[in-house]
Amino acid sequence: MRASVKWCGNKTFLGQSNSGHSVVMDGDGGEKAPSPMEMVLMGAGGCSSVDVVAALESANQAISHCEAVLTAERREQAPRLFTGIHFHFVVTGSALEDSLVARAVKDSLEKYCSVCLMLGAGMEMTHSYEVRDIA
Numbered sequence: 001m002r003a004s005v006k007w008c009g010n011k012t013f014l015g016q017s018n019s020g021h022s023v024v025m026d027g028d029g030g031e032k033a034p035s036p037m038e039m040v041l042m043g044a045g046g047c048s049s050v051d052v053v054a055a056l057e058s059a060n061q062a063i064s065h066c067e068a069v070l071t072a073e074r075r076e077q078a079p080r081l082f083t084g085i086h087f088h089f090v091v092t093g094s095a096l097e098d099s100l101v102a103r104a105v106k107d108s109l110e111k112y113c114s115v116c117l118m119l120g121a122g123m124e125m126t127h128s129y130e131v132r133d134i135a
C-alpha cells in the first residue's frame with residue numbers, strides 16, 4: 001500500500017491513495033477540511049464499521065444501517081496523541097440478535113480492526129452499542 005501527501009500552501013495538504021482517491025486535509029485544526037487526526041479517527045471508525053457489518057452479515061443478521069459515533073480525548077501538549085477513544089455503534093435492522101451485535105463490536109475493536117489495534121497500545125479504547133429494530 002502506498003500514499004502521497006502534497007502540501008498545497010498555507011496548512012492545506014492533498015492526500016492521494018494508492019487506489020486513486022484524494023482527500024484534502026487541513027493542518028490548521030480542521031478549519032477548511034478534516035485535520036490529519038480527524039482522518040485517523042474516521043479511519044478507525046470506518047475500519048471497525050467494516051468489521052461489524054461483515055460479522056453481522058456473516059451471521060445472517062438482517063442489518064440495514066450501521067453508524068459509528070466516535071469520541072476521542074487527546075493530550076493537551078504536543079505531541080497531541082489520542083489518550084482514549086469511545087466507539088458507539090448504532091445498528092439498525094430486523095430482528096437483530098443483541099448478543100451477535102455485542103460480539104461483532106467487541107471483536108472488531110479487540111481482534112480485527114487494524115487501525116484500532118495500531119492505536120490501542122497506550123490508550124483506553126471503549127465501546128458501546130445500540131440495536132434498533134425496524135420491524
